[in-house]
Amino acid sequence: MTVDLSALEQPIVQAPLAGGASTPELAAAVNSAGGLGFLAAGYKTAEAVAADIAKLRSLTDAPFGVNLFAPPAPVVDRSILDAYARELRADARRYGAELGKPIHDDDDYAAKLELVREQRVQVVSFTFGCPDATVMQSLRGCGCDVWVTVTSPREALLAQTAGATALVVQGFEAGGHRGYFQDDPHTEDLGLIAALRLIANSVELPLIAAGAICDGRAVAAVLCAGAVAAQIGTALMLAPEAGTSEPHRAALATPACTGLTRAFSGRQARGIVNRFMRDHGANAPAAYPDVHHMTTPVRAAARQAGDPDAINLWAGQTHSLARPAPAMEIVCTIGAEAREAAAALAARLAGPA
Amino acid sequence: MTVDLSALEQPIVQAPLAGGASTPELAAAVNSAGGLGFLAAGYKTAEAVAADIAKLRSLTDAPFGVNLFAPPAPVVDRSILDAYARELRADARRYGAELGKPIHDDDDYAAKLELVREQRVQVVSFTFGCPDATVMQSLRGCGCDVWVTVTSPREALLAQTAGATALVVQGFEAGGHRGYFQDDPHTEDLGLIAALRLIANSVELPLIAAGAICDGRAVAAVLCAGAVAAQIGTALMLAPEAGTSEPHRAALATPACTGLTRAFSGRQARGIVNRFMRDHGANAPAAYPDVHHMTTPVRAAARQAGDPDAINLWAGQTHSLARPAPAMEIVCTIGAEAREAAAALAARLAGPA
Numbered sequence: 001m002t003v004d005l006s007a008l009e010q011p012i013v014q015a016p017l018a019g020g021a022s023t024p025e026l027a028a029a030v031n032s033a034g035g036l037g038f039l040a041a042g043y044k045t046a047e048a049v050a051a052d053i054a055k056l057r058s059l060t061d062a063p064f065g066v067n068l069f070a071p072p073a074p075v076v077d078r079s080i081l082d083a084y085a086r087e088l089r090a091d092a093r094r095y096g097a098e099l100g101k102p103i104h105d106d107d108d109y110a111a112k113l114e115l116v117r118e119q120r121v122q123v124v125s126f127t128f129g130c131p132d133a134t135v136m137q138s139l140r141g142c143g144c145d146v147w148v149t150v151t152s153p154r155e156a157l158l159a160q161t162a163g164a165t166a167l168v169v170q171g172f173e174a175g176g177h178r179g180y181f182q183d184d185p186h187t188e189d190l191g192l193i194a195a196l197r198l199i200a201n202s203v204e205l206p207l208i209a210a211g212a213i214c215d216g217r218a219v220a221a222v223l224c225a226g227a228v229a230a231q232i233g234t235a236l237m238l239a240p241e242a243g244t245s246e247p248h249r250a251a252l253a254t255p256a257c258t259g260l261t262r263a264f265s266g267r268q269a270r271g272i273v274n275r276f277m278r279d280h281g282a283n284a285p286a287a288y289p290d291v292h293h294m295t296t297p298v299r300a301a302a303r304q305a306g307d308p309d310a311i312n313l314w315a316g317q318t319h320s321l322a323r324p325a326p327a328m329e330i331v332c333t334i335g336a337e338a339r340e341a342a343a344a345l346a347a348r349l350a351g352p353a
Numbered sequence: 354m355t356v357d358l359s360a361l362e363q364p365i366v367q368a369p370l371a372g373g374a375s376t377p378e379l380a381a382a383v384n385s386a387g388g389l390g391f392l393a394a395g396y397k398t399a400e401a402v403a404a405d406i407a408k409l410r411s412l413t414d415a416p417f418g419v420n421l422f423a424p425p426a427p428v429v430d431r432s433i434l435d436a437y438a439r440e441l442r443a444d445a446r447r448y449g450a451e452l453g454k455p456i457h458d459d460d461d462y463a464a465k466l467e468l469v470r471e472q473r474v475q476v477v478s479f480t481f482g483c484p485d486a487t488v489m490q491s492l493r494g495c496g497c498d499v500w501v502t503v504t505s506p507r508e509a510l511l512a513q514t515a516g517a518t519a520l521v522v523q524g525f526e527a528g529g530h531r532g533y534f535q536d537d538p539h540t541e542d543l544g545l546i547a548a549l550r551l552i553a554n555s556v557e558l559p560l561i562a563a564g565a566i567c568d569g570r571a572v573a574a575v576l577c578a579g580a581v582a583a584q585i586g587t588a589l590m591l592a593p594e595a596g597t598s599e600p601h602r603a604a605l606a607t608p609a610c611t612g613l614t615r616a617f618s619g620r621q622a623r624g625i626v627n628r629f630m631r632d633h634g635a636n637a638p639a640a641y642p643d644v645h646h647m648t649t650p651v652r653a654a655a656r657q658a659g660d661p662d663a664i665n666l667w668a669g670q671t672h673s674l675a676r677p678a679p680a681m682e683i684v685c686t687i688g689a690e691a692r693e694a695a696a697a698l699a700a701r702l703a704g705p706a
Contacts, residue, residue: 212550220698317543
């Protein structure tokens with residue numbers, strides 16, 4: 001293993017935060033605090049990711065990770081997409097936007113794989129699936145640790161068999177996209193502690209816990225439950241270094257329900273419930289990334305207009321606990337809270353019975 | 354507070370386990386191990402509960418709890434129940450049973466309240482709602498601690514305002530019925546760590562964590578996350594002292610998906626997915642306890658026949674980790690694991706950075 005998570009100064013890994021919040025400055029700040037910073041390759045060209053890597057390397061000497069989207073499942077029936085497009089037309093009109101083309105691309109997978117190999121990025125993580133054993137070997141041959149995002153013991157076993165170095169165990173509380181290998185309506189959504197305990201009993205790999213971890217008590221909790229580090233995402237989205245949009249920041253800071261929806265991207269993701277989710281959640285097809293491309297212009301126009309009602313307000317369930325502070329301060333504070341929680345519990349349980 | 358949870362020898366509370374698994378012998382064994390045993394009053398007559406209390410008192414001198422169901426929401430439209438009854442007829446025929454009458458009773462609430470007051474039961478917990486301030490005061494006036502099961506910060510605040518002594522925070526991972534005050538389809542189902550962190554930031558009361566806690570690492574996790582004790586249910590259902598049916602025991606011991614359903618009782622509850630849930634989950638109305646009474650004879654006949662496909666196989670998400678052992682051994686082992694996890698984490702986080 002290139003990066004020994006148990007030796008991190010803070011037991012904290014940054015979530016990649018594809019789609020806007022990810023910046024090299026954020027990853028550098030997490031590194032400076034003693035955590036492990038991450039870049040999101042998703043939704044960017046390989047060239048843009050290369051530029052992010054170069055920028056991050058100018059800001060930090062410490063290891064970091066880059067997250068890639070595994071290629072999507074086969075394209076769905078075109079008529080299903082047409083039906084959803086008809087439903088979305090009124091929203092596009094409302095924001096003066098055109099719907100995007102329902103492209104079924106693979107997010108420039110091959111070029112990004114080549115990039116992270118060539119750049120010998122220390123940690124390469126995957127979401128939405130598991131790379132095959134050949135890809136896994138080629139990455140590990142370049143000195144990259146390979147992490148796979150999993151949501152169930154079954155996926156964990158597949159990733160271990162394919163040769164993963166570590167697993168990001170995502171609980172259903174997590175903001176943003178569910179990392180299922182397949183977006184199947186019959187999948188059981190496991191809560192984070194349950195997922196950690198079941199997966200820790202199924203595989204031998206180090207586990208990184210992800211899902212609504214917004215403070216140090218939650219970090220200590222997932223470490224007790226078997227994780228070697230906690231991945232925090234929403235907790236960092238109010239940092240000045242994050243690229244979070246203004247309407248998104250305002251929504252995160254306010255107590256509000258979150259829910260899972262395919263309305264924005266064609267893949268289950270957790271966001272703060274808004275009109276777009278309520279209107280389209282029931283009819284949105286499982287067609288990723290086609291639906292993502294269809295709604296991109298509508299979401300961009302709504303963001304431009306400062307209207308949160310048609311933006312994908314990705315957020316973990318504890319978003320109201322996110323703190324507006326520099327990322328380095330957030331990570332150090334959460335780390336200190338985790339130490340305090342662990343010490344207090346050990347003292348209580350060791351005390352006179 | 355009558356029962357100081359932080360002074361328990363084991364930071365473990367037994368879940369009430371209404372509907373079959375609850376026995377005085379199980380509660381006594383949990384007490385003997387240094388945890389807090391519980392009796393379920395639900396689905397029993399007040400006389401049967403009185404007998405359970407007498408039996409338990411003959412087995413233990415330690416405090417224990419009794420769980421009551423708060424009265425249900427108003428009755429639903431009769432035509433909705435008739436439609437569901439038509440759907441269930443084939444199942445009744447399959448097992449040679451008649452559907453039960455869709456009675457809208459309150460589980461003998463007043464008589465049970467009177468009983469626990471008169472018996473000065475140390476802990477009286479409520480599920481499915483919050484007793485009003487008058488009931489709360491009368492119980493506390495009799496020396497009873499009053500715990501209310503909550504699933505959200507909103508419910509936690511209502512229970513605190515009404516005068517609760519402590520809150521049972523139920524994560525969506527939990528087996529059996531969701532404890533929502535109202536079974537509203539728009540409710541956000543919070544994962545256990547998220548629920549604990551949000552509620553700990555909203556109220557001042559001691560929190561007991563519930564939801565798929567099957568081993569000591571999970572206990573340590575919820576204590577880090579802010580709970581003063583962990584409530585375990587499924588973890589005890591394979592104990593010989595539990596009244597768990599044979600087909601239910603067999604299902605718990607096998608890895609299998611769980612899901613939330615209203616099919617059996619008219620209220621969301623988590624069980625191992627079986628044919629009855631798949632066939633009726635989508636159409637079952639939110640009509641508790643009417644639907645519970647309708648399906649009772651069918652479930653009893655299926656249980657009698659040893660057929661798990663029409664039994665409510667309540668189970669938390671980690672049911673496959675439940676251990677077949679005497680309840681005292683289960684509680685002591687889980688307690689020891691929790692101590693070990695807490696000590697190991699404190700040592701790691703205190704170590705050289």
